[in-house]
Amino acid sequence: MRINSCYKKKILPETALLLLLIFCLPVTGAAQHDKADDNNQAMQLQLILSPGEKIGNNITFSTDASRPTIKTKRKTTPYIDISAIQILEKPQEAPLSSPVKTATTNAARVDLTTTQATAETKTLNTQLPEALQPETAKLDSTIPGAKPALDFEIVEKDKPVQQKKEVDSFGMSAPVKPTYLGFQPSFNLSTGYRSDELIFSIAPLGRKPNILSELTWENLDVFEIKGDAIWSNSSHLYLHGELGIGWIQGGHVIDSDYYSDNRKNEFSRAIADADGGSVMDGSIGLGYRFDLPLSAKGGRLQFMPMFGYGINVQDLTIRNGAQILVKDRVFPLPIRFSGLNSSYKASWKGPWLGFDVIVGFNDKHSLTGSFGYHWSSYDAEANWNLRTDFDHPISFKHIADGEGITGGLAYRYDFKTNWFWTMEFDFKKFSTEAGDDVTYFSDKTYSVIRLNEVEWESYSLLFGIGFTF
Secondary structure, X not given: OOOOHHHHHHHHHHHHHHHHHHHHHHHHHHHHHHHHHHOOXXXXXXXXXXXXXXXXXXXXXXXXXXXXXXXXXXXXXXXXXXXXXXXXXXXXXXXXXXXXXXXXXXXXXXXXXXXXXXXXXXXXXXXXXXXXXXXXXXXXXXXXOOOOOOOOOOOOOOOOXXXXXXXXXXXXXXXXXXXXXXXXXXXXXXXEXXXXXXXXXXXXXXXXXXXXXXXXXXXXXXXXXXXXXXXXXXXXXXXXEXXXXXXXXXXXXXXXXXXXXXXXXXXXXXXXXXXXXXEEEEEEEEEEOEEEEOOOOXXXXXXXXXXXXEXXXXXXXXXXXXXXXXXXXXXXXXXXXXOOEEEEEEEEEEXXXXXXXXXXXXOOEXXXXXXXXXXXXXXXXXXXXXXXXXXXXXXXXXXXXXEEEEEEEEEEEEEEOOEEEEEEXXXXXXXXXXXXXXXXXXXOOEEEEEEEEEEEEEEXXXXXXEEEX
16 A cells, blocks of 8 residues: 555654553553552543544543553544643541551652651650550641541640549548538537536625625536537638536535634634536627638638627535534534525626637548637526525525636547547636625515625536537
8 A cells, every 4th residue: 555755744643642642641540540549549530632623533532451442434633632631639538546657658759747747746655654645647648738636635734633522431422622621510419527616705895804704616526418519601601509508416515604804713614515406508609700721731720700699507506514613613523404405596698709710630630729708797596495584585696797718629530421529628717896795584675795706617528429511
């Protein structure tokens, strides 16, 4: 067959270029496809063909790895617009988590963002224990902007950690205590030993002698039961109430009379038993609570200034008496008083100012101190049952103004949730100014002489058990 030079110059070079691209492009697309598979990357190959002449020819391409096929009815001079070839890449999202062992990199390109992420991950891993090492995302430098994914949460240093709840012996959860021990309302019931003493003396109006008669109840052994309650609220209002009752188990009373001043020339003395009486003390106080932390280990200091009202009663008896001295003559054998059963009931009532202070060393041990200064009105009624010249049941009265102090120190041990033991020491000391002694006679007359002074002291040692609300 004969081919002319024109056809040879025009057709053969273009046909050779077409065949070269036909054989090379699919292979290159396959290579790109394989590379995309290796990198887990989606690829789309789009070919746009532009035939040289539209003379009914039909050219098709296959993107398969096999050789492309060309179908044509007539030989023409087609050409391919290479600028129209576009490779569209779809970025693949990084996996949520995978161990950081190796990073897939491309020698031709290294993404600085992935390198920085790897360095940060290594720094983080060296700061955590092995058990807490996180699993991070696999870094692929061929994916721009890839960052590690962490499967744990970093907690800020300043974020407070919630404390675990305590559990008591019953398996019940107890409230979490604050940094220092807060105030807990409580009730305590205690009992123990108490010792009292009361003295009063009288004088005629002319004050000669300055002590005409004096009675002393001493060494009074008292069995006492005391209830103590404290309460406070979120507004720091503080309330403290006490009520104690005691029964006199023993003791004695001495009645002495004098001719001269300052207890000289005693001409009469009688002694009697003082058991069978009773005592009662009540107090209520209202104040404000100041809370101060003592230490970071749970100590506390709470100071509560208060004002309140108190009442103290001593119901004393004189029984089984005997006369042991008359007119400077001591009897070798006491003269017994048959049927002696006299009484003297004294009461101290009035307002007071004071304070409570609680020092808590930890959640187990604490000390509580209290103090009060009292302004009291004193009154007493007596019944001298063997005196036929006196009226009954009120033989005489005592009226005076007085003052006194009260105080206490209590140790507390919290042995169980909401339960505690206490050991407490209390004291009371009151006295009066000069007052009136009003004597009522059987003929319905009365006389008023001087009440010199009344003194009362009390000391208690109590042990108790209490609970908090």
